[in-house]
């Protein structure tokens with residue numbers, strides 16, 4: 001099983017990194033022919049950076065459009081971020097001071113993450129218009145993330161696993177010095193589901209994470225009168241004529 005999981009993680013990492021690099025370069029090359037920032041919009045580049053910062057840390061536009069979705073979505077994402085920071089302890093030795101500092105917050109964040117996901121999933125059943133447009137993949141992503149959080153919390157609170165051995169395994173992956181993975185069904189489930197998430201990521205709706213930075217309604221300055229907006233490909237056409 002150790003060999004299987006080691007190979008699985010190298011494969012999943014390659015798909016995640018390669019897939020994301022491809023998607024991001026694709027987004028970066030996609031032309032934005034029109035000036036379409038959602039107004040009121042910033043008129044300077046600095047203002048746009050600040051707007052983007054508020055969007056990715058506070059989910060500002062979602063807050064304005066739907067308070068319930070915002071609350072569950074924000075709690076889930078902040079919980080996930082803290083959980084991931086807590087997990088850094090498995091990948092570095094010695095553990096950095098600030099990673100040690102976030103450990104207790106990371107535990108509560110696991111519950112917050114699961115609660116946020118439960119709310120987002122309930123919304124897909126309880127709100128008629130959202131139920132109507134929900135696809136199997138919308139449900140699948142929520143179930144997958146819930147199962148990852150559930151198996152993680154089960155290892156912490158129900159059946160402890162040998163986390164020293166898990167850390168030896170992950171450090172072994174990083175340094176290409178493979179160490180045995182504990183033969184524990186919960187570890188297999190947790191890591192198998194994480195690998196599945198990594199492989200699906202570049203092909204899924206989860207691409208909204210890098211995608212938000214490329215959204216013209218959010219990343220454009222409101223200056224069409226000061227500067228004529230010409231897309232890069234249109235400039236090339238002008239030059240050829």
Ligand code: HEM
Nearest residue numbers: 083086090106107110148149152153155156163166170194
């Ligand atoms: C998307 C990625 C992941 C998510 C969302 C996730 C989520 C969670 C959550 C919510 C917990 C319970 C709270 C806690 O103890 O931190 C947990 C525990 C755990 N996770 Fe993960 N996890 C992820 C990736 C991984 C990876 C890559 C490993 C491999 C090292 C791992 C190993 C563990 C272990 C060993 C525990 C039990 C900790 C303990 O008993 O104290 N997780 N995970």
